[in-house]
Amino acid sequence: MDRVLEYEIPSEYDGANITTVLKRHFKISTNLIKDLKKYKEGIQVNGEHRRVVDFVAKGDILKITIRDTASENIVPTDIPLDIVYEDEDVLVINKPPNMPTHPSMGNYENSLANGVMYYYKSKGEERVFRAVNRLDKDTSGLMAVAKNSYIHARLGEEIQKKELKRKYMCIVCGDVEHDGTVDAPIRRADGSVINRIVAPDGQRAVTHYRVIKRYREYTLLEMELETGRTHQIRVHMAYIGHPLVGDWLYGTENHNIAKRQMLHSCYLCFTHPITGQIMEFKDEMAEDMRAFIEKLS
Secondary structure, X not given: OEEEEEEEOOHHHOOOEHHHHHHHOOOOXXXXXXXXXXXXXXXXXXOEEOOOOOEOOOOOEEEEEEEOXXXXXXXXXXXXXXXXXXXXXXXXXXXXXXXXXXOEOOEOOOOHHHHHHHHHHHOOOOOOOEEOOOOOOOOEEEEEEEOOHHHHHHHHHHHHOOOOEEEEEEEEEOOOOOOEEEEOOEEEOOOOOOOEEEOOOOEOOEEEXXXXXXXXXXXXXXXXXXXXXXXHHHHHHHHOOOOEOOOOOOOOOOOOOOOOOOEEEEEEEEEOOOOOOEEEEEOOOOHHHHHHHHHHO
């Protein structure tokens, strides 16, 4: 599926080469520039094919065509999607719990990726599945999916620069006395593919938490990630003695309490790479978490 972007060259770039415009205005990576060079329609000026070393003048129309093909090995599956927002470049989806983001062993056809690929196919679009903020299988809530490699790279840069904001609601065990921050490095546990631990030789991980309400032996928290390590919230809360309710990996194994870890992506905010508009999405709490709290009240 092609995504075409056009730009009228201003006086700022009069006499500049195309590489300069691509990197400074579009903020296109070197790898994507290499992809654009592979086909005739990739880079055009005033309707004619151009090389990246060619120069442009004020008033020229620079057109780039970003080309994607369909993701291989992801089976399109008719799975209902709760689409919160969609435009030509991005999807924002409210992911339910008990749904992995990507296909895996035992979850070959029931992931969010399968559902998104079916959605694309139903619209006659060939695209690659590109998750921006990946959620664990049992974590629910807001997820952004980029529709092409350019948007995926730009939003990835926002994550690296800590410009893409993510907040979560979670229910933890115990009475959390006050707001706080956990700044503790995380790495994969020795001999495990899944399990993560806090360790001095891990990658820096920072989680901010705010107490919303206390329910005797449980506390409802709002979490904000400064970094994005695997299982970060789950590992950090267990580390300070307040594991997430229902977290069989880092907390209690009692599935009678909750059928999954009580964690929901409730807030997502980023700058749209094309329009420059601030995109802000909110979804306070998943139904099963709400039901759990109602039983405590």
